[in-house]
Amino acid sequence: xxxxxxxxxxxxETKLGLKVTGRCALTFKGVSGTYFYEMEQDVKRxxxxxxxxxxxxxxxxxxxxxxxxxxxxxxxxxxxxxxxxAVGDTVEEKGFSDQILAAVFEFSSERQGxxxxxxxxxxxxxxxxxxxxxxKDRSTEQEMQIMAAVGDEMxxxxxxxxxxxxxxxxxxxRG
Amino acid sequence: xxxxxxxxxxxxxVFLSVLAYxxxxxxxxxxxxxxxILAQWYFSxxxxxxxxxxxxxxxxxxxxLHDLVELIVARNNLPKPRIAVINTKMPNAFATGKxxxxxxxxxxxxxxxMLDNEELEGVVAHELSHIKNRDVLVLTLASLFSTIxxxxxxxxxxxxxxxxxxxxxNRDNGGGMALVLLVAVITWFVSFLxxxxxxxxxxxxxxxxxxxxxxxxxxxxxxxxxxxxxxxRIPTQDLRQVEGMNAFFIVPAISxxxxxxxxxxxxxxxxxxxxxxxxxxxxx
Numbered sequence: 388x389x390x391x392x393x394x395x396x397x398x399x400e401t402k403l404g405l406k407v408t409g410r411c412a413l414t415f416k417g418v419s420g421t422y423f424y425e426m427e428q429d430v431k432r433x434x435x436x437x438x439x440x441x442x443x444x445x446x447x448x449x450x451x452x453x454x455x456x457x458x459x460x461x462x463x464x465x466x467x468x469x470x471x472x473a474v475g476d477t478v479e480e481k482g483f484s485d486q487i488l489a490a491v492f493e494f495s496s497e498r499q500g501x502x503x504x505x506x507x508x509x510x511x512x513x514x515x516x517x518x519x520x521x522x523k524d525r526s527t528e529q530e531m532q533i534m535a536a537v538g539d540e541m542x543x544x545x546x547x548x549x550x551x552x553x554x555x556x557x558x559x560x561r562g
Numbered sequence: 563x564x565x566x567x568x569x570x571x572x573x574x575x576v577f578l579s580v581l582a583y584x585x586x587x588x589x590x591x592x593x594x595x596x597x598x599i600l601a602q603w604y605f606s607x608x609x610x611x612x613x614x615x616x617x618x619x620x621x622x623x624x625x626x627l628h629d630l631v632e633l634i635v636a637r638n639n640l641p642k643p644r645i646a647v648i649n650t651k652m653p654n655a656f657a658t659g660k661x662x663x664x665x666x667x668x669x670x671x672x673x674x675x676m677l678d679n680e681e682l683e684g685v686v687a688h689e690l691s692h693i694k695n696r697d698v699l700v701l702t703l704a705s706l707f708s709t710i711x712x713x714x715x716x717x718x719x720x721x722x723x724x725x726x727x728x729x730x731x732n733r734d735n736g737g738g739m740a741l742v743l744l745v746a747v748i749t750w751f752v753s754f755l756x757x758x759x760x761x762x763x764x765x766x767x768x769x770x771x772x773x774x775x776x777x778x779x780x781x782x783x784x785x786x787x788x789x790x791x792x793x794x795r796i797p798t799q800d801l802r803q804v805e806g807m808n809a810f811f812i813v814p815a816i817s818x819x820x821x822x823x824x825x826x827x828x829x830x831x832x833x834x835x836x837x838x839x840x841x842x843x844x845x846x
Binding site: 414 | 796803
């Protein structure tokens with residue numbers, strides 16, 4: 388499902404001038420316990436082992452909601468997608484699939500400036516756009532543009548009432 | 563607007579049925595029906611303005627609204643319609659008129675409050691498209707055909723009744739009337755559905771043409787989302803918060819069933835927004 392982005396990102400660039408920044412993240416609800424700790428260690432071990440062959444850097448952040456963020460940075464979207472999918476698989480293998488909330492992909496806009504996002508909801512298995520505009524505001528207009536551009540080529544959330552925002556994404560801050 | 567026309571249509575169908583019942587011939591009734599439909603079309607703008615409470619306003623009263631309309635008609639080489647305002651919180655707009663020159667575009671005060679300038683432009687352009695495409699005439703013609711169908715069927719039934727006379731004429735007459743009534747109702751119902759379908763199609767066309775006039779489909783899409791209240795339902799609450807409250811799956815999907823869709827004069831907002839955004843995507 389995530390891999391539909393490997394063609395979708397080209398459409399976003401040609402139609403809307405949105406560029407992949409090379410930052411994306413997977414987030415899951417943190418819980419306390421040995422199993423969860425082990426899973427986190429597995430994820431880290433996996434990402435460390437990847438480093439030389441894939442061009443990926445990673446960071447792990449816990450946000451104020453108690454969600455753990457595995458943040459990946461890389462140049463090639465294929466590497467990012469493969470990395471995120473593998474991390475997701477590791478989390479699921481350890482029995483925490485219910486904890487996985489979303490994957491987030493960051494884009495930059497030449498026309499509007501600022502960052503725009505595609506959020507992949509793991510419960511609904513589809514993407515939706517999120518374009519923050521200021522503190523607690525969003526640009527529905529630009530979000531609709533994104534849906535119009537890639538809504539048919541990717542699994543997409545057509546019900547706009549489910550486009551839940553994610554404010555203060557830790558993709559660039561320390562969370 | 564639609565309600566007052568439906569009431570009118572029913573009224574004259576009843577009136578003509580009475581005429582037929584008292585034994586007036588087919589040709590006089592056809593003439594009367596034709597005149598009535600002509601009158602309905604001729605007075606359509608006055609009927610609509612009167613039933614909606616819209617007041618035609620001058621440039622002095624609403625200078626900005628006049629400017630906005632003038633800008634669109636000038637850019638698209640259309641005659642300027644009269645402009646009317648309805649004093650209500652309900653956001654709405656309509657166009658009416660039998661010719662391009664005598665037409666009226668009406669907006670409510672609620673609509674002007676709710677939308678920004680570009681969105682209002684989108685809605686006004688949509689209404690101007692209805693005028694340009696002569697949709698009032700199209701719908702009047704559509705109802706004319708349904709009326710004709712109604713009468714052809716009624717006279718056909720009467721003819722059949724007189725032709726096939728057995729002995730007990732009274733009993734036959736009663737059964738015949740019931741049958742006439744039943745078929746008449748079915749005819750009316752089917753033509754009602756057809757008129758609604760035409761109306762929905764004309765809405766799509768007006769959306770498309772209106773968006774072409776302003777060159778900004780997304781603004782009309784925005785306006786539709788605001789008017790329908792969909793804009794308010796786009797969440798501002800964080801996904802992580804919603805997930806935490808476990809409310810995520812309780813939220814019911816609000817979508818009209820296809821049954822109610824058959825009866826509505828306008829296509830669902832989601833479909834109209836989708837078409838507008840496809841236009842937007844192909845323009846950029």
